[in-house]
Amino acid sequence: xxxxxxxxxxxxxxxxxxxxxxxxxxxxxxxxxxxxxxxxxxxxxxxxxxxxxxxxxxxxxxxxxxxxxxxxxxxxxxxxxxxxxxxxxxxxxxxxxxxxxxxxxxxxxxxxxxxxxxxxxxxxxxxxxxxxxxxxxxxxxxxxxxxxxxxxxxxxxxxxxxxxxxxxxxxxxxxxxxxxxxxxxxxxxxxxxxxxxxxxxxxxxxxxxxxxxxxxxxxxxxxxxxxxxxxxxxxxxxxxxxxxxxxxxxxxxxxxxxxxxxxxxxxxxxxxxxxxxxxxxxxxxxxxxxxxxxxxxxxxxxxxxxxxxxxxxxxxxxxxxxxxxxxxxxxxxxxxxxxxxxxxxxxxxxxxxxxxxxxxxxxxxxxxxxxxxxxxxxxxxxxxxxxxxxxxxxxxxxxxxxxxxxxxxxxxxxxxxxxxxxxxxxxxxxxxxxxxxxxxxxxxxxxxxxxxxxxxxxxxxxxxxxxxxxxxxxxxxxxxxxxxxxxxxxxxxxxxxxxxxxxxxxxxxxxxxxxxxxxxxxxxxxxxxxxxxxxxxxxxxxxxxxxxxxxxxxxxx
Amino acid sequence: xxxxxxxxxxxxxxxxxxxxxxxxxxxxxxxxxxxxxxxxxxxxxxxxxxxxxxxxxxxxxxxxxxxxxxxxxxxxxxxxxxxxxxxxxxxxxxxxxxxxxxxxxxxxxxxxxxxxxxxxxxxx
Numbered sequence: 123x124x125x126x127x128x129x130x131x132x133x134x135x136x137x138x139x140x141x142x143x144x145x146x147x148x149x150x151x152x153x154x155x156x157x158x159x160x161x162x163x164x165x166x167x168x169x170x171x172x173x174x175x176x177x178x179x180x181x182x183x184x185x186x187x188x189x190x191x192x193x194x195x196x197x198x199x200x201x202x203x204x205x206x207x208x209x210x211x212x213x214x215x216x217x218x219x220x221x222x223x224x225x226x227x228x229x230x231x232x233x234x235x236x237x238x239x240x241x242x243x244x245x246x247x248x249x250x251x252x253x254x255x256x257x258x259x260x261x262x263x264x265x266x267x268x269x270x271x272x273x274x275x276x277x278x279x280x281x282x283x284x285x286x287x288x289x290x291x292x293x294x295x296x297x298x299x300x301x302x303x304x305x306x307x308x309x310x311x312x313x314x315x316x317x318x319x320x321x322x323x324x325x326x327x328x329x330x331x332x333x334x335x336x337x338x339x340x341x342x343x344x345x346x347x348x349x350x351x352x353x354x355x356x357x358x359x360x361x362x363x364x365x366x367x368x369x370x371x372x373x374x375x376x377x378x379x380x381x382x383x384x385x386x387x388x389x390x391x392x393x394x395x396x397x398x399x400x401x402x403x404x405x406x407x408x409x410x411x412x413x414x415x416x417x418x419x420x421x422x423x424x425x426x427x428x429x430x431x432x433x434x435x436x437x438x439x440x441x442x443x444x445x446x447x448x449x450x451x452x453x454x455x456x457x458x459x460x461x462x463x464x465x466x467x468x469x470x471x472x473x474x475x476x477x478x479x480x481x482x483x484x485x486x487x488x489x490x491x492x493x494x495x496x497x498x499x500x501x502x503x504x505x506x507x508x509x510x511x512x513x514x515x516x517x518x519x520x521x522x523x524x525x526x527x528x529x530x531x532x533x534x535x536x537x538x539x540x541x542x543x544x545x546x547x548x549x550x551x552x553x554x555x556x557x558x559x560x561x562x563x564x565x566x567x568x569x570x571x572x573x574x575x576x577x578x579x580x581x582x583x584x585x586x587x588x589x590x591x592x593x594x595x596x597x598x599x600x601x602x603x604x605x606x607x608x609x610x611x612x613x614x615x616x617x618x619x620x621x622x623x624x625x626x627x628x629x630x631x632x633x634x635x636x637x638x639x640x641x642x643x644x645x646x647x648x649x650x651x652x653x654x655x656x657x658x659x660x661x662x663x664x665x666x667x668x669x670x671x672x673x674x675x676x677x678x679x
Numbered sequence: 680x681x682x683x684x685x686x687x688x689x690x691x692x693x694x695x696x697x698x699x700x701x702x703x704x705x706x707x708x709x710x711x712x713x714x715x716x717x718x719x720x721x722x723x724x725x726x727x728x729x730x731x732x733x734x735x736x737x738x739x740x741x742x743x744x745x746x747x748x749x750x751x752x753x754x755x756x757x758x759x760x761x762x763x764x765x766x767x768x769x770x771x772x773x774x775x776x777x778x779x780x781x782x783x784x785x786x787x788x789x790x791x792x793x794x795x796x797x798x799x800x801x802x803x
Contacts, residue, residue, distance in 0.1 A: 195759070199740060205765070206733045206769050208769070209726070213772075214722060214726060217780075342755055362740075365741075380741040380742065383740065384737055415777075418773055421773045422770070425766055425769060663700075664699065670702045670706050670711060673711075673788065674788045674795065675788060676796055677799065
């Protein structure tokens with residue numbers, strides 16, 4: 123059996139198991155609480171696994187391992203920001219939010235404010251963040267599946283050309299995520315996350331042990347081998363190959379490059395606690411204490427996982443080598459699967475290589491599927507609960523209507539995501555993940571924190587903060603080098619290529635940084651504060667209620 | 680014991696919630712002021728500490744390349760140790776908070792929540 127067949131078989135087994143779980147979950151899903159929050163019956167540990175499942179996307183599994191394999195230390199820098207970010211969630215957001223909300227992020231904001239403007243703003247930013255994130259994952263899925271199944275341009279697979287196979291993958295991934303969400307709701311989606319997180323952790327642990335065994339369990343030996351094979355020597359183990367580059371003779375470019383690194387660092391650390399698909403997970407547990415426990419588990423699992431990606435990335439650099447990785451995929455996304463093949467071949471020859479590659483490839487598929495399902499659920503919950511039930515119906519929708527609308531929203535958002543992804547298959551959309559984090563940090567986080575901690579905060583402030591942060595992040599990225607004007611010089615006399623969304627020759631960028639966080643996050647906070655003082659609205663009684671409820675859990679749903 | 684407390688599928692009617700006057704009184708009570716102070720005394724300084732510590736790491740990665748590339752043991756340099764220290768501090772702060780919350784915050788909130796919810800049941 124070839125690796126390709128085995129990958130397909132394993133993937134089909136995963137799909138079959140998750141579909142069974144989904145159907146089972148649908149029988150347990152009756153009320154709105156079941157659909158939006160899985161009946162609030164998950165334990166802290168289960169939800170911790172699911173948080174990890176939602177968070178550890180293909181971008182972090184394959185992406186960070188690939189970044190480390192190609193750029194060494196700088197890939198590690200990414201994972202540090204992703205992990206430290208969870209402290210914001212643990213200390214300032216998770217428990218207070220669990221105590222004062224019901225289904226969505228907007229529940230917390232609108233508690234003490236005028237419902238309709240605040241919920242509309244929150245729904246707009248939730249859906250924007252989720253769609254951007256979704257697009258990055260789905261387009262990535264198309265490219266990845268083609269690579270993992272070894273479908274190269276010019277060859278065919280089941281009668282499909284490479285481009286057709288990509289589109290077929292996007293449609294399949296989209297269809298499955300729609301089924302998970304519409305049929306299984308939060309309960310089904312959470313179990314899918316749990317299965318996926320367990321698979322990911324076990325797969326990564328297996329590879330880590332195999333990698334370390336190759337170097338006599340001596341990390342320093344592995345680092346040395348990686349640095350030597352990278353051709354970059356000690357610089358491979360130091361910051362600066364990817365982010366914050368020194369550009370000789372160009373002080374301005376060096377300054378911007380370093381500011382970009384700081385900007386990225388800020389967006390990573392402040393974005394997590396504003397990601398809607400993470401926030402709604404806090405509602406799936408019965409109490410604030412269980413929410414705390416779930417974040418503690420998430421930190422443990424995610425931290426352990428990122429430590430393992432260190433071994434995977436440096437292991438791939440040492441054992442596969444950057445030349446072979448770039449030959450497969452220049453972004454490095456296939457570094458982990460390629461490493462699996464090498465490690466497996468060491469154990470059991472050609473068959474061993476095929477088996478381990480198939481296992482890791484199916485873990486990657488599971489990862490993509492689970493993450494897109496979480497994102498679809500977050501955006502459809504917000505559309506149904508915030509926009510339909512509380513803005514359109516002014517809180518007069520029945521629970522039944524709300525769930526019907528939520529299911530319809532999931533279908534609609536899924537369909538939109540599929541169509542957009544198909545149009546974007548030829549574009550470089552990897553920057554959308556960083557943009558989603560930047561929007562979450564600039565638009566959502568100020569509103570959440572100020573509504574929990576600032577007595578004077580009001581509707582105008584919340585609305586100004588959300589739209590201000592959202593628009594700033596999107597506009598700055600639109601006029602940044604990721605959209606136009608970034609020229610990547612060709613290697614060894616090859617012609618230069620475009621590093622932007624638009625091709626060479628189109629250049630309308632004026633904002634020098636690739637990540638908007640450094641400007642858009644303070645701007646979001648500033649808009650929220652100025653907006654607040656522009657309005658006379660102030661409700662001390664409501665704030666007292668939010669404060670007491672968020673800290674004590676009295677009257678929590 | 681509180682794990683299964685919240686009712687799964689019975690959304691609470693807004694009208695049945697305790698009146699805002701009751702919450703305002705609670706907010707100004709000595710026991711709530713103490714709870715808020717105990718909570719904030721931990722989370723605010725700790726947030727400043729871990730954000731500053733992380734920012735220091737990012738700034739050193741950007742501007743102190745020489746220092747970060749100093750080798751410590753074998754091929755392990757300062758940058759790597761600094762990065763691993765960020766992991767260690769994250770685990771440590773998370774563990775410290777969970778202990779603090781369990782020992783200091785949870786005993787304070789239990790009483791207050793029961794008081795409020797009893798009032799809610801007897802005179803909605």
